[in-house]
Amino acid sequence: MPTLLITGANRGIGLELCKQYVQQGWRVFATCRSPEDAKELNQLVADNKDLLSVHALDVSNEYQMSELQKTLKNVPVDILLNNAGVYGYGATEFGKTQSDAWDEAVEINLLAPMKMMEHFVENVAISDKKIIASISSKMASMEDNTSGGSYAYRATKAALNAVMVSAAHDLKHLDITSLILHPGWVRTDMGGPNGEISVEESATLLRKNLTDCTIADSGCFLDIDGSIIPW
Template sequence: MGTALVTGANRGIGLELCRQLSARGEAVVAVCRTTSAELDSIEDVRVISGVDLLSADAEQVLIDGLDGKPIDLAILNAGILRNETLERLDVESIRAQFEVNALGPLRLASALAPAHLKTGAKLMIVTSRMGSIEDNTSGGRYGYRMSKAAVNMATRSLAHDLGPRGVAAAVVHPGFVRTEMTGGHGFIDPSEAASGIISRCDELHIGNSGSFWHQNGEALPW
């Protein structure tokens, strides 16, 4: 068992990832803006709060909180979903989704890579199949789709750049999950999504680094 870091850990899929990783004996570092009673109730979880991906000091707060601790698995899960249409193109909303969903994971990966991700470490970024260009059959959701397509591309580059150091990176779609993000709608609960994401993390290695998976194991089109 190793040390697993999860962002967006205070609720939704991230909270459930922390619960399941902790239950199987991983040392969990739970990263969030503000902790929650549910997160605090998980035994032996180290919480680093104050990591706001809309803020310029997010990386520094994380690195200070880690205090040099090496990470075996980083699941960069925090994300936001807004809704823009062609008729209501709210550019600030689109920009915020880029900051949180695309730049956020890239900034944290860049901050973690030099000192905290050693040979054999894994980086799993929670994306959405709404970021798949091939899978886009319905349009709309400009900021969300564009930001998730961007993080997919960033992850491919991370796989190339970190591979020589023995660090594998991939993106995973959690399914349509009943969380606050979806207003409680969805096909599955966070427990099923988290369990699938953890299975994909277990399967991730240098040989399949750069993959885009559904949490159920299916390979998704870019």
């Protein structure tokens, strides 16, 4: 049975990915900061107890990460998906960026995926599919930046891309594929009501990209349609 370990699973794309992977018969280890408040996720667990479990994980808390690592010791993880992220609303406009917003964006968008990879690389290495993927954004592309703003979000996602490319090289000897995924402009709390696609569409296409990828794609920055995003 293939397995998925995903962060930020309590809402939006993360929650929908849990639903779809469970429907496909995957074993899903879903993590979120406050499981007691994740009503939809807990209901999904109640309906799929053999396939889905929820684990408390604030991705900025490395102690919790270590504890989860102990819980999943020797458990193969086919896909480690770094999905948790923040927009950095206090660091969007030039001249008005706040240090605490920058700190949070760096912690959640950049350092957390790095530490998740370091903690769970052995789980991925003993799996069949051997994929580590991070949800980035086309807003991290320098070439695609035609509007400015969104300083913390753009910068931390661009830095995340650099981390994932380095991991593609460093983990090649383990046959691990390191992927950078743009989820599309999605109608979520972060994406807003004017997004181009629904969470269902985004999750379906993300799954397709994860299914279709090979080790040759390691380090690639993939758009939601599977094409390469310019850096």
